[in-house]
Amino acid sequence: MTERLSAQFAFLQEIDRLKGVLRATPIGDNSRKENSAEHSWHIAMYALVLADQAGPEVDIARVIKMLLLHDIVEIDAGDAPIHASYDVAAQEAREQAAATRLFGLLPDDQATEFRAIWDEFEAAESPDAVFAKSIDRVQPLLLNLASGGGSWTDYDVTLDQIDTRVGTKVKRGAPAVWTHVRARVAAFFSS
Amino acid sequence: MTERLSAQFAFLQEIDRLKGVLRATPIGDNSRKENSAEHSWHIAMYALVLADQAGPEVDIARVIKMLLLHDIVEIDAGDAPIHASYDVAAQEAREQAAATRLFGLLPDDQATEFRAIWDEFEAAESPDAVFAKSIDRVQPLLLNLASGGGSWTDYDVTLDQIDTRVGTKVKRGAPAVWTHVRARVAAFFSS
Secondary structure, three states: OOHHHHHHHHHHHHHHHHHHEEEEEOOOOOOOOEEHHHHHHHHHOOOOOOOOOOOOOOOOHHHHHHHHHHOOHHHOOOOOOOOOOOHHHHHHHHHHHHHHHHOOOHHHHHHEEEEEEHHHHOOOOOOOHHHHHHHHHHHHHHHHOOOOOOOHHHHOOOHHHHHHHHHHHHHHOHHHHHHHHHHHHHHHHHH | HHHHHHHHHHHHHHHHHHHHHHEEEEOOOOOOOOEEEHHHHHHHHHHHHHHHOOOOOOOOOHHHHHHHHHHOOOHHHHHOOOOOOOHHHHHHHHHHHHHHHHOOOOOOHHHHHHHHHHHHHHHHHHHHHHHHHHHHHHHHHHHHHOOOOHHHHHOOHHHHHHHHHHHHHHOOOOOHHHHHHHHHHHHHHHH
16 A cells, blocks of 8 residues: 555656646746646646536546646657747657656556557547547647737737637547637637 | 637736746745646645545545645735734735635636635535645645755744644544654654
């Protein structure tokens, strides 16, 4: 029991470092960049609130678990902004190594379980993962709208690029959400 | 549909402000105070990892939902540190008003559902709420240990006070966790 709890608390302490990983998107009041820990909370809330947009085959409790876990690898690998250019293969290798190290801090049964959920999210094929990816992509759009441009301004992004890089993924898991949000994003770009 | 989504996004944008509510506890590297949004993510992870410490009557998915929601009222009411002295009745009144305003941004069915979960957490009587309260109390102990004292130093807290104010609540929902963590806290105070 004590050995198991020691391993669990070592993991819970190590993931505290996700609070220091900064993302490209600012928080809504534009005072600073968002960190990946608070982003993870916010998208878990997105999944909870927008649950009725998911198909009947989606298990929201499982999606929330997936979203709580999905960014932990950034502790070692950093955040790769969607509109930045970077070496995709090298970033993937860093994330794989990070998953091995970080989930490996847990007792074996939990390490295996969490790694499988993270792998499923990354593969983006199961209904839960497709919905989780939609939610993960839509939240930064709303923060950019709230902050008056955010990472769109920093990376000189066009509406066409948002349609290609973000829209395709949001639409796949939550089509009505995309219709709603796309109209607001288009209005921002035409103003 | 559009009216429902508009209300849901208004709520999701408003709760972004939880990222600006500071707690008494520092993050693990002691570089700054923790905010309530990242705290909410961290304790959801605590609940997920320590799920096997909960009794069989506890529904962990529901506990996670409860913990994701539990601090949203702090957007209006602020955080009331456990070791600080403050007017408990006045703070409760502020939190009730905050719950009415914030959950009231949602469509009626979700406003009712979220408010009921928050009320259940506050009442601390159901098995889910008792476990959620244990988790909420144990995480700051680990951050204070990691940061070399944290809010214990700031508020001049003794081990007896931790036993009374924190231990009773952790022990109620997760007794083996309390045995484990209490030993580490006692070692810190005797060093």
